[in-house]
Amino acid sequence: MQATVDARGFDVGLELGPGETVAVMGPNGAGKSTLLSVIAGLLRPDSGRAEIDGKVLFNLDAGASVWTAPHHRGTALLAQEPLLFPHLSALENVAFGPRSAGTPKKTARESARKWLAAVDAGELGARRPAELSGGQAQRVAVARALAANPEMLLLDEPMAALDIHAAPLLRRLLKKVLAGRRAVIITHDVLDALMLADRVIVLEGGRITEAGPTRQVLQRPRSRFAAGLSGLNLIPGTLTAAGIRTAEGMEVAGHQDEEAAPGDAGQPGVAAFPPSAVSVFLNDAHGSPRNSFRVTVTDLEQHGDQIRVRAGGMSADVTPAASADLGLVPGMDVYFVIKAAAVAVYPA
Amino acid sequence: MQQSRAGGYHGIPCWIYAVAAAGALFVLLPLAAMAARVNWPQFIPLVTSESSLTALGLSLRTSAASTALCIVFGVPLALVLARSRFRGQQLLRAFVLLPLVLPPVVGGIALLYTFGRQGLLGRSLEAAGLQIAFSTTAVVLAQTFVALPFLVVSLEGALRTAGERFEAVAATLGARPTTVLRRVTVPLVLPGLASGAVLSFARSLGEFGATLTFAGSLQGVTRTLPLEIYLQRETDADAAVALSLVLVAVAVTVVGLTYRRHGQTGRASAASPGARLDGRQ
Numbered sequence: 001m002q003a004t005v006d007a008r009g010f011d012v013g014l015e016l017g018p019g020e021t022v023a024v025m026g027p028n029g030a031g032k033s034t035l036l037s038v039i040a041g042l043l044r045p046d047s048g049r050a051e052i053d054g055k056v057l058f059n060l061d062a063g064a065s066v067w068t069a070p071h072h073r074g075t076a077l078l079a080q081e082p083l084l085f086p087h088l089s090a091l092e093n094v095a096f097g098p099r100s101a102g103t104p105k106k107t108a109r110e111s112a113r114k115w116l117a118a119v120d121a122g123e124l125g126a127r128r129p130a131e132l133s134g135g136q137a138q139r140v141a142v143a144r145a146l147a148a149n150p151e152m153l154l155l156d157e158p159m160a161a162l163d164i165h166a167a168p169l170l171r172r173l174l175k176k177v178l179a180g181r182r183a184v185i186i187t188h189d190v191l192d193a194l195m196l197a198d199r200v201i202v203l204e205g206g207r208i209t210e211a212g213p214t215r216q217v218l219q220r221p222r223s224r225f226a227a228g229l230s231g232l233n234l235i236p237g238t239l240t241a242a243g244i245r246t247a248e249g250m251e252v253a254g255h256q257d258e259e260a261a262p263g264d265a266g267q268p269g270v271a272a273f274p275p276s277a278v279s280v281f282l283n284d285a286h287g288s289p290r291n292s293f294r295v296t297v298t299d300l301e302q303h304g305d306q307i308r309v310r311a312g313g314m315s316a317d318v319t320p321a322a323s324a325d326l327g328l329v330p331g332m333d334v335y336f337v338i339k340a341a342a343v344a345v346y347p348a
Numbered sequence: 349m350q351q352s353r354a355g356g357y358h359g360i361p362c363w364i365y366a367v368a369a370a371g372a373l374f375v376l377l378p379l380a381a382m383a384a385r386v387n388w389p390q391f392i393p394l395v396t397s398e399s400s401l402t403a404l405g406l407s408l409r410t411s412a413a414s415t416a417l418c419i420v421f422g423v424p425l426a427l428v429l430a431r432s433r434f435r436g437q438q439l440l441r442a443f444v445l446l447p448l449v450l451p452p453v454v455g456g457i458a459l460l461y462t463f464g465r466q467g468l469l470g471r472s473l474e475a476a477g478l479q480i481a482f483s484t485t486a487v488v489l490a491q492t493f494v495a496l497p498f499l500v501v502s503l504e505g506a507l508r509t510a511g512e513r514f515e516a517v518a519a520t521l522g523a524r525p526t527t528v529l530r531r532v533t534v535p536l537v538l539p540g541l542a543s544g545a546v547l548s549f550a551r552s553l554g555e556f557g558a559t560l561t562f563a564g565s566l567q568g569v570t571r572t573l574p575l576e577i578y579l580q581r582e583t584d585a586d587a588a589v590a591l592s593l594v595l596v597a598v599a600v601t602v603v604g605l606t607y608r609r610h611g612q613t614g615r616a617s618a619a620s621p622g623a624r625l626d627g628r629q
Contacts, residue, residue: 040520070519071528077520083513087535096531100523148521 001050001057003038010034010045010206014184016152018053021183023197023214026225031206032186036154039184040077041070052151052182071100076150080157082141084129090140091116091125097148115143119173135166139173146177153183159192171195190218190229202226220257222270222348232272233314236348239269243345253291254343268348277342278316280309281335282326291338297330311336379596386593387586394590402568403576404594410484410572411552414491418548421492422499423541427533429500430507448497455493456561463489463562486563487570491552498551499544506540507533543606550602553595 002013010031016022024032037043039050041057044067049059057073059066076097084093094112099105116122119139129137138158145153158174159167171192178185178196185196193200193214200217202210202225209223221227227234235252237244243254252271284292295312302308306317309328316336318326328334387394394400429441447455463480464470473480480486514536518528534541556574563570565579573595581588 040516042516042519069525070516071522071524073520074522075520077517079513079517083517085514085518085532085535087538096518096523097521099531100518100521100527144521150520154520 001039001048003045003048003050003058005031005034005038005043005206006046008034008206010038012203012206012208014201014208016182016184018182019180020199021178021181021185021197023193023200024184024186024203025188025193025200025229026203026209030203032203033156034206035203036077036156036184036186039073039152040075040154041068041073042077055151074149074151075154076145076148076152078141078145078153078155078158080160082129082132082134082137084132084137084140084144086129088129089125090121090127090129090132093129093140094125094144094147096144101148112143112147115147116140118146118177119143133166134162135169138162138166138170142170142173142177151182153178153181155183155185157186157188159187159189193229194218200226220344220346221272227272232274233278235271235314237269237271239265239267239345239347241265243340243343244269244271250293252343252345253340254345255341257344257346269345270348271343271345273338273343275308275315275317276306277338278314279337280316280318280322280326280328281337284335291336291340291343293336295334295336297328297332297334299330300328309334382589382592382596385589387590390586391590391593394584394587395594397587399567399576400587400591400594403571403573403591406484406487406568406571407553407573410487410491411549413488414495414552415545415549417488417492418496418499418552419541419545422496422503422544422548423534425496426500426503426507427529430504431512444500445497447494448501452490452494452555452557452559453561456490456558456563459486459490459493459558459562481562482564482566482570484563484569487559487572490558490562491555494555494558495548495551498547499541502540502544502547503537506537506544509540510536546602546606550599550606553598553602 001015004011008031012031012035014022014035024035026032034043038045038048039057045058045060047060047062049061049064049066050057052074055068055074056066057068057075084090085096088096091109091112094115095105095108098108098111103111113122113125116125119142121136121139121143124132124136124140129140132140138161142158155174159170162170174185175195185192187193187196197214199212200210200214201208202217202223204223204225210217210221210226217226218230221230221232221234224234235244235246235250237246237250237252240251243252245251254271254273281292284294293312293314295314297309297311299310300307300323301310303317305320307320307323307328309316309318309323311334314336318328326334425444429437429444460481461467462469463473463486465474465479465481467481470480480489510533514532515528518532519525523531554574555572556578559570559572560575565571565575571579573591577588577591577595580591
């Protein structure tokens with residue numbers, strides 16, 4: 001599918017194989033929900049076209065004007081909130097999809113019971129949504145979406161509104177039901193992307209800034225957002241023989257990542273390294289092959305059992321003892337030193 | 349600082365209570381004054397006189413019919429106003445609500461020039477053998493005209509409170525728009541629809557000006573209870589007061605029903621927090 005929504009500066013193209021799950025990540029307001037609304041038919045894009053298995057969802061390219069109504073698309077939506085119909089029992093909620101497709105009441109209820117059992121909510125069928133906990137309601141909502149037999153499942157941060165005890169259960173459930181199913185899941189959680197998705201796309205400002213297999217995107221991020229997700233420092237620039245050169249003329253030495261496609265000098269590239277590979281010194285330490293950057297400390301925060309030092313757009317992890325020895329405070333000038341061997345360089 | 353019984357802070361200054369009490373008295377005192385003037389020994393005979401019972405029966409029948417008409421036309425109107433976006437929507441809303449602020453006599457005159465013998469539609473209707481003005485049908489039309497805004501306003505509010513998110517989910521589950529309306533939208537706003545219908549019924553029951561202008565005052569045909577009261581006032585004040593009290597009793601019952609419904613509305617709308625599905629970020 002390909003679609004643009006002018007009013008929101010949204011311009012995204014996306015393809016999904018059968019049985020493939022794609023995670024959509026990105027900062028707030030990047031257009032993630034817009035993407036789902038466009039696929040589901042709740043928002044009409046200004047131009048573009050989309051189809052599922054040959055069925056045209058919309059075709060609004062020059063001259064054409066095909067628009068399939070949401071109820072004919074087979075794209076069930078699961079939102080952050082379960083949005084169970086409050087006037088129907090859990091069972092009737094799940095039976096709603098089959099009933100709408102014209103299945104007789106009795107058959108629809110049997111199918112609903114089957115799906116409720118599949119999400120470990122078999123005993124909740126008679127309850128009203130108001131009598132369910134958040135996690136239970138979301139499981140019933142999953143059953144309701146699946147019972148509609150969708151060709152594609154759209155999940156908009158399904159775990160975001162759940163408490164920390166209910167989320168792991170739902171994540172396991174989604175892993176089970178998403179296997180072999182075509183789905184798009186919006187998430188802020190790296191764990192969701194790793195566990196549930198085959199591929200990840202990063203949306204920023206209405207455009208895809210990064211796409212690829214989940215593991216690869218997290219290991220070799222090219223966008224600041226993806227680097228932030230995997231907790232890596234990322235320095236963009238152009239490739240040189242020894243590493244990269246930033247726009248400001250700073251040289252970063254590193255090793256060419258052998259798993260990534262090799263890049264030619266002069267091509268845009270990035271250098272990535274984990275905060276744990278960064279040492280903090282008060283004086284410029286020489287010794288090759290090393291990178292040493294003079295930076296001003298902006299923030300200090302607790303990060304696990306380490307202190308994360310943020311300076312010059314990079315992060316370093318030091319032990320609390322080391323932090324105390326150095327007397328680190330925001331505003332202080334220090335040197336971030338990184339061994340070249342710890343810096344991965346690859347084309348952007 | 350004021351603490352309400354529930355324990356939460358409500359921030360109402362003390363003097364507000366005094367003004368509110370004066371306002372309440374302004375409504376209650378005339379009712380009490382009227383009740384004090386009722387000729388109690390004669391109450392039952394006055395209220396059960398033939399003309400009174402005929403008027404009451406006519407009032408209840410026509411109000412029920414106009415409430416039904418309000419639902420038939422008001423539900424689609426409220427849906428269109430609450431759910432769709434089109435040019436002139438504000439204008440349409442203003443015109444639908446106009447009868448709320450229009451003097452009923454003006455409404456009656458307008459109806460007369462529409463459905464009357466020489467009216468816009470009346471001439472064609474007359475050719476088809478239908479005479480509406482000064483018939484029971486005219487009473488129902490006059491009441492529908494003034495009562496329709498009440499239903500549209502309450503239902504539009506209920507629809508906006510319920511939001512479109514449940515409807516969007518229902519559509520992605522494969523429900524056709526008519527199915528969504530029948531199985532999701534209407535059940536969700538049922539309390540609002542009920543209170544709107546009750547208010548319309550109450551407004552129909554009290555309708556006077558438009559009815560008198562458009563339907564006249566024929567006993568058993570168009571003379572509803574308010575018209576009967578006005579007529580009796582000229583000749584038999586006791587009967588007028590007694591009938592007024594009956595109308596007050598009916599109105600209080602209806603308002604009581606509405607308030608019970610309102611409690612349920614609150615519960616239903618509490619179940620729909622936030623807004624994400626309508627495509628906003």
